Amino acid sequence: MTVSEITLPTTQPTRSQGYWSNVWHKLLRDRVSVACMIVLALIILSAIFAPLLTSYDPAVGSVVQRLKPPFTEGYILGTDELGRDMLTRLLYGGRMSLIMGILPVLLALVIGGTLGTVAGFVGGWTNTIIMRATDVVFAFPSILLAVAIAGALGSGLLNALIALTVVLIPPMVRVTESATTQVRSLDFVEAARASGAGGLTIIRVHILGNILAPVVVYATSLLSVAIIMSAGLSFIGLGAKPPTPEWGLMLNTLRSAIYSQPLIAALPGVFIFAVSLSFNLLSDGLRSAMDMS
Amino acid sequence: MNTPLLSVKDLTVQFRTAKGPITAVDGIDLTLERGEVLGIIGESGSGKSVTMRALLRILPEAKTTISGNLLLDGKDALSLKGRDLASYRGGDVSMVFQEPATALDPVYTIGTQIAETVRRHRKVSRKDAQARALEMLELVRIPSPASRLGNYPHEMSGGMRQRAMIALALAAGPKLLLADEPTTALDATVQIQVILLLRELQKEMGMATIFVTHDVGVAAEISDRIAVMYAGRIVETGTAADVLKNPKHPYTQGLLSSTVQGAKPGAPIKAIPGMPPDLAQMPPGCAFAPRCPLATSTCQAAVPDLRTQGAARRVACVKVEEIA
Numbered sequence: 001m002t003v004s005e006i007t008l009p010t011t012q013p014t015r016s017q018g019y020w021s022n023v024w025h026k027l028l029r030d031r032v033s034v035a036c037m038i039v040l041a042l043i044i045l046s047a048i049f050a051p052l053l054t055s056y057d058p059a060v061g062s063v064v065q066r067l068k069p070p071f072t073e074g075y076i077l078g079t080d081e082l083g084r085d086m087l088t089r090l091l092y093g094g095r096m097s098l099i100m101g102i103l104p105v106l107l108a109l110v111i112g113g114t115l116g117t118v119a120g121f122v123g124g125w126t127n128t129i130i131m132r133a134t135d136v137v138f139a140f141p142s143i144l145l146a147v148a149i150a151g152a153l154g155s156g157l158l159n160a161l162i163a164l165t166v167v168l169i170p171p172m173v174r175v176t177e178s179a180t181t182q183v184r185s186l187d188f189v190e191a192a193r194a195s196g197a198g199g200l201t202i203i204r205v206h207i208l209g210n211i212l213a214p215v216v217v218y219a220t221s222l223l224s225v226a227i228i229m230s231a232g233l234s235f236i237g238l239g240a241k242p243p244t245p246e247w248g249l250m251l252n253t254l255r256s257a258i259y260s261q262p263l264i265a266a267l268p269g270v271f272i273f274a275v276s277l278s279f280n281l282l283s284d285g286l287r288s289a290m291d292m293s
Numbered sequence: 294m295n296t297p298l299l300s301v302k303d304l305t306v307q308f309r310t311a312k313g314p315i316t317a318v319d320g321i322d323l324t325l326e327r328g329e330v331l332g333i334i335g336e337s338g339s340g341k342s343v344t345m346r347a348l349l350r351i352l353p354e355a356k357t358t359i360s361g362n363l364l365l366d367g368k369d370a371l372s373l374k375g376r377d378l379a380s381y382r383g384g385d386v387s388m389v390f391q392e393p394a395t396a397l398d399p400v401y402t403i404g405t406q407i408a409e410t411v412r413r414h415r416k417v418s419r420k421d422a423q424a425r426a427l428e429m430l431e432l433v434r435i436p437s438p439a440s441r442l443g444n445y446p447h448e449m450s451g452g453m454r455q456r457a458m459i460a461l462a463l464a465a466g467p468k469l470l471l472a473d474e475p476t477t478a479l480d481a482t483v484q485i486q487v488i489l490l491l492r493e494l495q496k497e498m499g500m501a502t503i504f505v506t507h508d509v510g511v512a513a514e515i516s517d518r519i520a521v522m523y524a525g526r527i528v529e530t531g532t533a534a535d536v537l538k539n540p541k542h543p544y545t546q547g548l549l550s551s552t553v554q555g556a557k558p559g560a561p562i563k564a565i566p567g568m569p570p571d572l573a574q575m576p577p578g579c580a581f582a583p584r585c586p587l588a589t590s591t592c593q594a595a596v597p598d599l600r601t602q603g604a605a606r607r608v609a610c611v612k613v614e615e616i617a
Contacts, residue, residue: 019400019445124355187395193351194390195410195461196383205409209400 026289033285036278043275047094056085058092059243067261078264080250081257086264090271093245097272100157100239100246101227104164109219111165112172117211119173120180121203131177134170142167146229150238160239164230168222175218179211186210213290220283224276231272247272296367298501299325299348299469304361306340306347306525315572317343319525320361322599325469330495330502332516332533334509334548336569340525341505345471348503349386350378366468384414387467389491391474393454397446403430403457404442407464414465429460433490452483459491463498470495470502476511488514509552513537518605521545524570524580527599531606541608544581579610587612 027033046053061083070078070086077086119130137145146160146167153159183189184207192206231248233239240246242253250268258265306318318340325331333341346352347359350370363370365385373381390396398406407426411417417425423442430438433456446454455475462470472491476484492515495502506512512519513533520530521542529542540546547565567584570576576583578593585592591611599607 187390187392188398190351191388191390191396191458191461192398194349194382194388195465196379196381196413198379201413205401206398209398212400 023286023289027285030285030289032281033289036282036285039274039278040282043094043271044098046091047098050088050091050095053091054085054088056088058084058088058245060084067257067264069261070263077267078261080254080264086267089245089250090247090267093247093250093268094271096157096240096244096246097227097231097248098275100160100164100230100234101223101275104161104168104230105219105222105226107161107165108168108172108222109215112169113176113215115169116173116176117180117203117207120177121184121199121207123181123184127177130173134173137166137170138174142225143229143232146233147236147238150233155238155241157240160230160233163233163238164226167229168226171222172215172219176211176215179214180207183207183210217283217287217290220279220286224279224283227272227276227279231268297324298327298329298366299323300362300364301348302362304344304347304363305359306343306352307358307360309356309358312573314358316575317525317572318347321522321525321527323520323527325501325503327468327501328495328499330492330504330515330517332512332519333503333505333522334507334512334519335522336507336548338569338572339522341507341522342473343525344522345388345473345503345505348469349382349388349471351382351388380414383410383467384465385467386469386471387462387465388471388473389455389459389462389475392478393451393458394446394478396458397454397461399446402443402445403449403460407442407457407461410461410464425464426460429464430457432463432494433457433460435460450483451479452486455479455483455487456490459487459494463494463500466498466500468500470500472502472504474506475504476506476508484511491515509537509549521548524575525572526580526596526609528581528609529607530599531602535606541602541606541613542581542610543585543587543612547584587615 061079063083065075065079065083067081068075068079070076072078075085075087077090080086080089115130119127140148146163149163149166150160153162189202189206192202197205230239231246231251234246234248235252237252240249242249247268251265251272254265254268301321301323303320303322304318305316305320307314307316321344323331333344335341343352348363348370350373352359359371361371365381368381368385370381397403401409404423404426407429408419408422411422411425412419427438427442430441435441435453435456441449441453441457446457449457459475475491476487479487488511491502491504504512504515516533518530519533519536520527521536521544522528523544529536529540529545536545537549540549544565547563550563551565552562565584570580570583576593578595579585579588579597582588582592597609597611599609600613602608602613
């Protein structure tokens, strides 16, 4: 009997879609994720195209038009304490707040991800050194550490960016390290080595390919934390400087109006809340969409 | 006289552990001619898989010491480094793993994985590598190979995955194929198909094969020669027919009488009493002596040599003359 005589079941295999298009389709079936994506897309796009959406200058106000309530003639969301259009400031402020939320996470993803992958893949002393150094940073509450670093470096956007990145690196290292350690001991890594793949190829192709999903999910959830922390730094004067529109800073300058125009004073907070919550829920949606099994 | 494809002399593998070194493979000798199939049988923990990994040089170097001689086609495989080592692994020697479900990367399609291996060993374009991958899937008789190329491992059945794994191992045209219990994780019906496939491919492509198994029936089916391993040493080798029909080492005898094949229905299966020795605390002399029905004090005096018993037959037992 030869193999060719054995008839194998000839069910036609279904053409498989790529992994990411599969994830995308699953994500589109989840209502919460779709809602979050719409909210984020609206906020991000309107921040990018702010000059097209409003004719006001975010830094110039009119003294006679101070603290107008929402839906006043000419000012849909009212005006702030210096008579500047709130909608304009919120849209322009989104630019700074989003950049300050997303950029530190991206930097932490690259730096922390590299450190974590190396620690997990190489193991031994390298792992011990990187992970224990990470633990030291971990010992401080993250918001306190961000304030301490930003305060020590002096206020300013760049320093706030550095402070946030430093704070976000340790959790990123931990997540990639544990994911890498898990993947490293799987058979296909040994199989790849058996077929002649070098260490760098194994990291690039097999490790990164397999840890990408959990790491991306985690980074998305960090976005919501980073948005809040960057707003916090600006609120206490360690981030953006007036008259730059930034949601955290706007919360601070509108504090005085909290009794006279509570709605206006709450608006930047609403935006921070919406963005942060959307990123958080989206990361949950991604997590379940990326679950292959 | 032509030189054998593979010549292993006194291969010893030690793992460095916190409790001191453990000898997993203890001075084994092997030779393999071109196109020959050697079956290695033995219990779990007898050093079969470690031997395979030592031959392929994929044991973690930081934790293991390999000594002895390992010549493949005249090339000293133990001294290979860097680029030469990478082309040795997968190019000269490749391996089919036990568990195809985990030995294939879940995030890439079968076609991508085969093409990647091809491109690692041959300077070909992406398109030619894909064509080679298709050719390989046809070779291992996967139905509708063209659409299977785009499948992820989890979209295939166990037997199909093992076929893909074999295609992957053979993609670069190795001279020596190592198969580490390739049928253990499969259903019984699929096992036979995979063994028949391996045997056919072996005849077609002519690569030498070392087939590790703990299933005596599988070894009998595919091997030209058989080596029996126990506690990191080879205790008996010979042609498959000789060893299986007329086992001389008490361990081989025990192993053969403890299979269900050929046993009378309802008759109890004779198991070898006791457990294989702890490799960290090996008994003096013959490692099998504590479990051996024929053991005497001479067995504990020294490790018995593999002594020639007729053509191509070697047995490591001091009592072999009495048994025969």
